Amino acid sequence: MANKPLHKVLVVDDEEPILELLKYNLEKGGYEVRTASDGVEAVEVAKKFIPDLVLLDIMMPKMDGVEACRILRNTPELQSTFIVFLTARSEEYSEVAGFDVGADDYISKPIKPRALMSRIAALFRRESKKKGSSSQIRMGDLLIDRTSYTVKVKDKEISLPKKEFELLFFLAQSPNKVFSRDDLLQNIWGTDVYVLARTVDVHIRKVREKIGDDYITTVKGVGYKFHLN
Numbered sequence: 377m378a379n380k381p382l383h384k385v386l387v388v389d390d391e392e393p394i395l396e397l398l399k400y401n402l403e404k405g406g407y408e409v410r411t412a413s414d415g416v417e418a419v420e421v422a423k424k425f426i427p428d429l430v431l432l433d434i435m436m437p438k439m440d441g442v443e444a445c446r447i448l449r450n451t452p453e454l455q456s457t458f459i460v461f462l463t464a465r466s467e468e469y470s471e472v473a474g475f476d477v478g479a480d481d482y483i484s485k486p487i488k489p490r491a492l493m494s495r496i497a498a499l500f501r502r503e504s505k506k507k508g509s510s511s512q513i514r515m516g517d518l519l520i521d522r523t524s525y526t527v528k529v530k531d532k533e534i535s536l537p538k539k540e541f542e543l544l545f546f547l548a549q550s551p552n553k554v555f556s557r558d559d560l561l562q563n564i565w566g567t568d569v570y571v572l573a574r575t576v577d578v579h580i581r582k583v584r585e586k587i588g589d590d591y592i593t594t595v596k597g598v599g600y601k602f603h604l605n
Contacts, residue, residue: 382406383428383500388418388444389462390436394487398431401489402496415439419447426453429496432479434463442477449478449537455525456538458499462487478537480565498566513548515602518591520545527587534586539564543579547592547602556599576600 385407387398395411402409410425412418416438422430430448434441441461448454460481480499483492513520519528525541527534536544542564547555555563557573565575580600584592593603 384408384410384425385496386410386412386418386422386425386427386430388412388415388430388436388441389433390414391433394433394462394485397489398487398492401493405493415441415444418444422448422454422457423451427457429458429460429499431460431462434461445479446477450535452535455535455541458538460495460499478539480539513545515548515551515591518548518587520548529587536583536586540579540583540586543576544583544587544592544602547600551602554595554598554601559599 382405385402387395387402387409388411389395389398390413392413395413399409399411410421410427412421414436418430418432419439432441432445436444441463445459445461448457448459458480459478460483461479462483462485464485481495483495511522517530519526520541521527522545525536525538527536527541527544543560546560546563557576560576561573580592580594591603593601595601
């Protein structure tokens with residue numbers, strides 16, 4: 377009897393050799409894999425396949441990876457899906473753009489399969505550890521539910537992309553405790569992912585825009601805390 381696949385992965389790239397290389401290594405590693413060759417196809421396949429992880433190229437025809445990521449992050453069924461960008465572009469602005477639309481990681485080409493497999497395993501390990509913690513936090517009018525990845529303010533549901541949700545949940549678990557940007561980078565993105573400190577500020581700003589300014593406080597020169605009256 378065949379073993380159940382570890383997780384479902386969608387690989388998106390307009391270069392056929394890269395698709396074949398990644399599909400081969402992922403299936404060899406026990407993952408169930410689907411592929412797509414452009415952003416439009418990626419969105420169509422993802423909505424049917426509901427992958428646990430999307431490996432997404434940025435420079436593609438029809439629809440680039442950034443726009444595809446934006447659409448995937450606004451799809452309720454894919455709120456908990458990891459999205460990792462694969463790109464030959466190393467400019468800082470493209471990295472920031474990727475994280476701004478909700479990417480979890482950013483890997484530059486040429487891709488080394490063993491290193492990529494290690495990064496993917498690390499993402500899923502962190503997720504497994506987080507699921508072992510308390511699944512629901514209620515603070516006044518704010519309800520954060522990890523089981524359904526939902527946030528409600530005064531009983532109104534607020535849509536947060538995965539990393540914004542994890543950032544809010546992490547801060548809310550330790551009210552009035554101040555966390556530096558480095559603390560947040562390490563706990564939300566992990567030590568094996570290179571992320572700019574500005575990414576934390578961008579995510580905090582977006583969370584505040586959605587839930588209001590009353591919950592997360594900036595401690596000047598130090599970092600951020602979840603404010604509890």
